[in-house]
Amino acid sequence: MSSVEITALRKLYGDVVALSDINISIPSGSFYTLLGPSGCGKTTLLRTIAGFHRQDAGSIEVAGSPIEDLPAYRRDVGMVFQDYAIFPHLSVRDNVAFGLRQRKVASAEIARRVEAVLKTVQLSQFIDRMPHELSGGQQQRVGLARAIVIEPKVLLMDEPLSNLDAKLRVDLRAELRRIQRELGITTIYVTHDQEEALAMSDTVCVMHGGVIQQASSPLEIYMEPANRFVASFVGANNFLAVTRTGASAALASGGVDLSGELAGTSGDVVAAVRPEALRVTAGRDEADAGGLAVPARLREVSFVGREMEVFGTTEGGEELKAVARPDPAIVDLHPGSEVTFRAPRSDLLFFEAGASGRRVA
């Protein structure tokens, strides 16, 4: 069983700070997800753990012993590469068997395991193809199969499902989770998909600009984001300015009194509310018992399958977005109509002003 412990890790590319002061602690067998915008250092972190380059500072321990002096091939850390890195000169079968051969597994056993894993990733009929005869998503799945078939102590996956359709992604996600649990593989998973991260992980670690913003359970990340960046990245939140006059505080665009919520805080704050917490009603009606009611003009309603997205602009010019079950009363409104965005007070979060302000309440 292999816990992973990363302490004060730092990695530079020349002048570019790709990772700074990364501290991560992953219990054995758990599923740990790195989530963050493009370029935040996720790939760099995985590559450092796998041993493809050396950190500039800090240490990495697996199962209690430091691995930074172990060469990459002895770390027993499986990896799915973002660019697949399929061996172009080997067939699908040989690509997948590569790691097993390396481990001197008997050839009958190899054949069995290769076939099994290819079935898992739904590539059985491609077993004898060469990589250049595969589509992008098929290549990606070969990369995935190749890494999980060896059942490593630690499995690193760099956006392994990015080129797959939702259905396949959901299937494979479930399979991955099953295999991971069954074998107790400690897994570090990189994804750009918030839903995926929240659905699969024991812990989600949100990164930004080479710095960890928050690492907690999915629910906590979602419900109690540590700062404005996390809130906006994970929840695609709406932010509303708060005006303070002495001890009293209120939403700039709604007149809702927030003195109670903000008692004991100081400085500029913004309120945040998630799109799915917002309901939209037609017309302007600010009366709402104990709730939030922000008048706005409808900008656009778009339909994304099972839900509608409603975009509005407050009088102060703030943008609001609500996600809700399709409601004919709203879908049929014309852009420019008056609407009111509503939410329970308890769904409001407050952050210090500024792009990455900490949460205050």
Place this chain on the structure above:
Amino acid sequence: MSSVEITALRKLYGDVVALSDINISIPSGSFYTLLGPSGCGKTTLLRTIAGFHRQDAGSIEVAGSPIEDLPAYRRDVGMVFQDYAIFPHLSVRDNVAFGLRQRKVASAEIARRVEAVLKTVQLSQFIDRMPHELSGGQQQRVGLARAIVIEPKVLLMDEPLSNLDAKLRVDLRAELRRIQRELGITTIYVTHDQEEALAMSDTVCVMHGGVIQQASSPLEIYMEPANRFVASFVGANNFLAVTRTGASAALASGGVDLSGELAGTSGDVVAAVRPEALRVTAGRDEADAGGLAVPARLREVSFVGREMEVFGTTEGGEELKAVARPDPAIVDLHPGSEVTFRAPRSDLLFFEAGASGRRVA
């Protein structure tokens, strides 16, 4: 203005039929999305339109004139590549400026447009980097910028946002749509993301195994899937067997009488219902006025951000999935508890039995 007309297109790779009898008609300026599982031929279709290989049969017309004899470089068809294909020897700036230089645009104008498009894809500060100094998602955005900056007659995009996080994807999606509308570029967009397809497109074309399954408006695809494949691919539908005895028909696992709905049809059929149409209640209670009520055992409840997913198994062994707002009464149930899945009758669709059976009602 450039409509695209594809007739009876066919493409083989040796023995592999990658596209068979493709007929597509895209009005000028519209946004057409190809949606389909990995390996269904999406990339192949784009590459054929772009002119990188020749079809084995069929014709392609742009703005009314056939283009199959035009070499690729004279088609004025922009393309975003699935593997990015960023020129490794050119900086970000030069990559993006490439097409403009090719078109002999004045250099001041080039500088202006390059900077503008890089701002759109949020890469302004990377303008002088070399491709190997970029992360995967950053490279993908360079590819996107390079294709849209030339404002081609027809724009082909092969999963251009697959390596980006949801927030950036939503931003860029909106930007793409804006630019596309503004310039009236006829766009063919490949994605594996159902939501994206439904949210952005004028027309969604669902492909499977090199064959078009259905091409209609997003709403129609979603509401009136032409066959079981489309229904399951786009809606992640639940399928329930229907038992027929003479003229009467009923759900195998629920006893709901379907004789009315299925009057006038014959043969084996299955009923489908979308996860978000299903509500879940605790306990076993089949009484439901005019609605569907299927008793089942709870298998798993998972939390994916703003929604919960509930998985259950009917007595007949069929798997059901519901997606709903988190409901404490359900979240707190133990696996194995008895629950009932409910839906209005009007949300039921019926298909011929078999993996790609046509819709019958």
Place this chain on the structure above:
Amino acid sequence: ETVTVYTAVPENFIDALVPMFEETTGNDVEIIKAGSGELLNRLTAEAGSPQADVLWSVDGTVIDFNPDLFEAYEAAGSDALADGMRQSDLWTPFTAVVMAFIVNPDQLGDLPVPDSWAALADPQYDDMISSARADASGSAYIQFATVLQAFGSEEEGLEIYRDMLGNFVLSESSGAVPRFVNDGELAIGVTLEDAALRYVEGGGPVEIVYPSEGTAIAPDAMALVAGAPNADGGKAFIDFMLSAEAQQVVAEQGRRPVRSDVESNPALVPLAEVNSVGYDAAWAADNRERLVEMWSDMVLDVQ
């Protein structure tokens, strides 16, 4: 026992003489053949642990210039040498080399066949004469020194040679000189008599001309290598090459023998009829550095 011989002699001499030596003395011979420059480079490089016993058939000055590499030896039969052949203690003469012109009349067109050094200086032969470089080739140096000796004074000779040099097309390899004349690339070549003879005997469109002012009849040398692994074998080799039988073979191959008691090849003009300048090899060796430098300067002026 094996005798190791470094040599620049043409293959036909090796084929004719070496088996004879092996038969008469019972020694094995190992031949390393190369240009004399390369051989000298080898000997220099190997000076720490010499591999060779004898250096066979090179220009004598080469040996005089590198006395440390060789060991003096007085060969048996030295007393039978023709006059003027023995010129140094370090080496023994092997054959006498005669300088001559090789001429391809077809390529001369209307021009007369030149028959003197002075004629070669005539501007009408501009760029028609092939010659090796006196700063690189031993035989070309001999030719240069011969011209300096053939006229009243060194200065007078130098005047003539300067004009000749203006007509020359210089070749980096002396072996190429008769070849090019034979092939018609150039009309005239300044070369060795025996080299020219091989083309004449082969039926080439060429003839041999001896300069009327006189030419060099100069010995080529063989010498014992200092520290030779098989010095006795080396000595036996030198002795044998000087013997009457061996010199008879030399004559058959078209070279002039060095023994007074062996006649030249009848195909050649008898030596007595060739006008000799009485080539002073000692003077040529002593002045070599000065003359070569002079030659190099002259090349820059006239070429």
Place this chain on the structure above:
Amino acid sequence: MTARPLRSRLDFWTVVTGLVLVLLAILLILPILRVLMLSFVDADTGGFTFGNYVEAFTRNYYLNGFKNTLFVGVMGTLGASLLGIPLAFFTARFHVRGRTWISTLAILVLVAPPFIGAYAWIMMLGSNGFITNFFEALGISIPTIYGAHGIILVFTLKFFPFVFLMTQTALNAVSKSFEDAAENLGCTPWQRFRKITLPLVFPAISTGAIICFVLSIADFGTPAILGRGFRTLSTIAYAAYRSELGGLPTMAVTISIIMMAISMLALVAQRRILARRRYASSLTNLPVKVRLTGWRNVAMHLFCHGVVLIAMLPTIVVVYTSFLDTNGPVFTGGFGLESYRRILDDAPTAIANSFLFAFAAVVLITAVSALVSYVIVRRETAAAGSIDFLMMVPYLVPGVVMAIGFVTTFRSGSFNLIGTAGLLILIYFIRRLPYGVRSTTSSLRQIKPSLEEAAVNLGAPPLKAFLKVTIPLIVPGLVVGSLMSFITAINELSSTLIIYDSGTITMPVRIYLAVLDGEFGIAAALSTVLLLCTGVCVYAVFRFADNRDSAFV
């Protein structure tokens, strides 16, 4: 950089780096230093001096040679590139009939034994050459081969295979997506080639061009025979080496060092340019060959076959000459096998030796260059940098210098154990190693490091990952590199001449000696035999590589 524990430094590739450095120190630096110090020695007094350099840079004789050298070097390289690049492009991107044949001939062009090639040109285009005479008979007067233009022509035709082979290998590994993207952005095929393909294969092209440049600068035979007063540094230096004066070859070494410096500058410039670029691709989307039709197809075939045939002309003349009847050194006009009869006794040993030494050297070269390339490309350490730099040196050091260094170093003291054959193999190895390394290096630069990382990640130790993933991917580069090493090793003359003994004589030595005696018939017959043997080997290799090619891409 933080200080690292020793343990982490001692991985496989660090050990390889160390061993390679030791190898180079013994086989390269030591022997060369022993000789190169001579350039600072006063030939008369034996004392230390800069005088040789002063002389080389002040005397007109040397300065002219310097200018001439640069001129023919640059022009020859340019010419070789103008033939080699299009040829590579056509054969890599289009269906060309007889591709194996073209590659084989291109390699055989490199089998040009000393002097005989230039002599063949004279037989064709000299004052009395048959082509000259043919045009003369028609009343057309064409310039003869003599002079700078002739040297450039010969360099062009003689060295273009280096550019061709290197470029072709590289073109085969350029991701098709890049070219598609360019075309999609509006590039005509020609623009696409110029703006995308060419820059992507630039490392390979420049490597091929550098080889041409260095060899043109070092080539002695061609300017010596065709120069007619047009002197280059190589003829000057060579004349000085061959000078029968003996003594210390100080001036010759000085000139050699200047030649080395020129080449070195070119190499450093190339390295500078390459250092900032990375071109790797993942090789899963490889180019497909297009079938041309109509006049384009005809023109392309004419060009491809025309180039190799013209380049083969001297060889054809040599083969023809070998069947001429001779009487002594003179061709009698008829045909006959006289020349072959005369080589019957000697040729077998020389052939066997040539192949034995060249083959042994190439086995070493192939193994070592694979390892060395990896160190150079993937390890960005100072040691790797210095190996890269040292890899240029053998190109530049004249064979004679190297051989003298070898003999003085290894024929004395504790090294004396190495036999002559061993010494020859070692000197071929070190002198031809750069061909293997350069070719392999440019192949390796095109491969994404993530492929090796994937192998390592799957548990393959560095050596294993290297053997199982890297090697198969760089096979084309290795094959080309080994072939170039093989051909140049089997043609080696200048250092062999200083080292060989009667048991280890090689074909080039035999040929050279025949030329020295003016026996062109024999030289031609020997060359033909050498050509035939090499040709069979090369053809076999290309056939094999071609089949393999289709099996994996």
